[in-house]
Amino acid sequence: MIEGLVTGTLVGMAEQRQGKNDSAFVVAKVKAAPGDGESLIVNVIAFAPEACAALLALDEGDTLALSGALTPKVWTDKQGNTRPALDMVASQVLTVYHVDRKRSALGGSDAQAS
Numbered sequence: 001m002i003e004g005l006v007t008g009t010l011v012g013m014a015e016q017r018q019g020k021n022d023s024a025f026v027v028a029k030v031k032a033a034p035g036d037g038e039s040l041i042v043n044v045i046a047f048a049p050e051a052c053a054a055l056l057a058l059d060e061g062d063t064l065a066l067s068g069a070l071t072p073k074v075w076t077d078k079q080g081n082t083r084p085a086l087d088m089v090a091s092q093v094l095t096v097y098h099v100d101r102k103r104s105a106l107g108g109s110d111a112q113a114s
Contacts, residue, residue, distance in 0.1 A: 001030040001068040001069050001070075001071075002069065002071070002072075003067075003068070003069060003070070004067070004068070004069075004070040004086075004088070005065060005066070005067050006030065006032050006042050006065070006066045006067075006070075006086070006088060007032065007063070007065045007066075008031050008032035008033065008042065008063070008064070009030065009031050009061055009062065009063055009064070010028060010055075010058050010059070010061060010062050010064060011028075011029040011030065011031050011041070011058070011060065011061055012028075012029060012047060012060055013058075014026050014027065014028035014044075014055040014056050014058065015027050015028070015062055016052065016056060022048070024052065025045060025046060025047050025052065026044075026045070026046045026051070026052040026055045026056060027043075027045050028040070028044045028046075028055050029041055029043060029044065029048075030042040030044055030064065030066065032086075040084055040085065040086065041042075041085050041086075041089075042066070042085070042086045042088050043073075043085065043086070043087045043088070044066060044088050044090050045087075045089055045090070046068075046089070046090040046091075046093070047089070048090075048091055048092075050092075050093075051091060051092060051093045052092035053075050054094075054095060055090075055093055057095075057097070058095060060065070062095065063095070063096065063098075064093060064094065064095045065093070065094040065095075066088060066090045066092070066094075067090065067091055067092040067093075067094075067095055068088050068089045068090040068091040068092065069088065069089045069091075070086050070087070070088050070108070071084065071086065071087040071088075072084065072086060073085040073087055073111070074084075095106065
């Protein structure tokens with residue numbers, strides 16, 4: 001297992017689903033830029049309640065950082081080209097909203113009032 005940190009933007013809206021034992025989880029797609037000009041799609045699943053809530057609170061295009069277990073994958077597009085992808089089991093989600101809230105809690109002077 002690879003533990004990783006991925007930053008990117010949310011593609012579409014995160015969706016909450018129910019597992020076999022009525023356990024809730026959230027799935028999402030994140031577009032990350034690995035630095036070579038291409039974009040990489042990260043298929044995200046979250047089980048931790050805090051991570052699920054954070055993903056569901058976001059809108060399409062919002063920037064976020066995810067921490068969790070990564071699994072590299074390869075998929076083939078319609079033209080037959082192989083493309084890299086990642087699957088991630090996210091244990092932590094950090095957004096701009098979290099940063100503002102943490103700054104406010106610490107008494108930061110540059111924190112914006114909500």
